[in-house]
Amino acid sequence: MKRWQAMLVYAAVAAVSGAAPATPTNELFQEFGLFGIWAIDCSAPPSPGNPHVSIAALLSGDVLEEHNLGADYAVNHYRYLSAERISADQLSTQVIFQAGSEGEERQTLVFRIRGNTRRTMFNQPESGPVRVKDGIALASGSKTPTLMKCD
Numbered sequence: 001m002k003r004w005q006a007m008l009v010y011a012a013v014a015a016v017s018g019a020a021p022a023t024p025t026n027e028l029f030q031e032f033g034l035f036g037i038w039a040i041d042c043s044a045p046p047s048p049g050n051p052h053v054s055i056a057a058l059l060s061g062d063v064l065e066e067h068n069l070g071a072d073y074a075v076n077h078y079r080y081l082s083a084e085r086i087s088a089d090q091l092s093t094q095v096i097f098q099a100g101s102e103g104e105e106r107q108t109l110v111f112r113i114r115g116n117t118r119r120t121m122f123n124q125p126e127s128g129p130v131r132v133k134d135g136i137a138l139a140s141g142s143k144t145p146t147l148m149k150c151d
Helices: 002-017 024-032
Strands: 036-039 052-057 064-068 076-087 089-098 105-114 115-123 146-149
Touching: 024 052, 024 064, 024 076, 024 089
Parallel strands: none
Antiparallel strands: 036 052, 036 146, 052 064, 064 076, 076 089, 089 105, 105 115, 115 146
């Protein structure tokens, strides 16, 4: 009986708010096929020009991403706070870059995912200027790389 009452309360709250519950971040990542390893060239070793990007879900449901640039570089860590589908092939996310470190930074990232490819289309730190817009890194004027799924 209590389960039935809880369902009625949940339905009433959802009806009043007018919004459907958000899809959990790990479920959206699964739907977009993002879990696994990505690189420009999967057969080449990690390097600044060929980052190997690993995306995994923890048992807690948290989604983590690591950018391996090779043995001479520190690994960049991202923890996803939320994700929202904005189109059939685009996902907007809120992340913490280097969580818990001196360089911690909250960012908005938008990815385009098509087939087995992924590309950053937008990046902006919470309190800073846009870094990537429409797939162009504004500092260099170059296109962001298209990563291929390796596994």
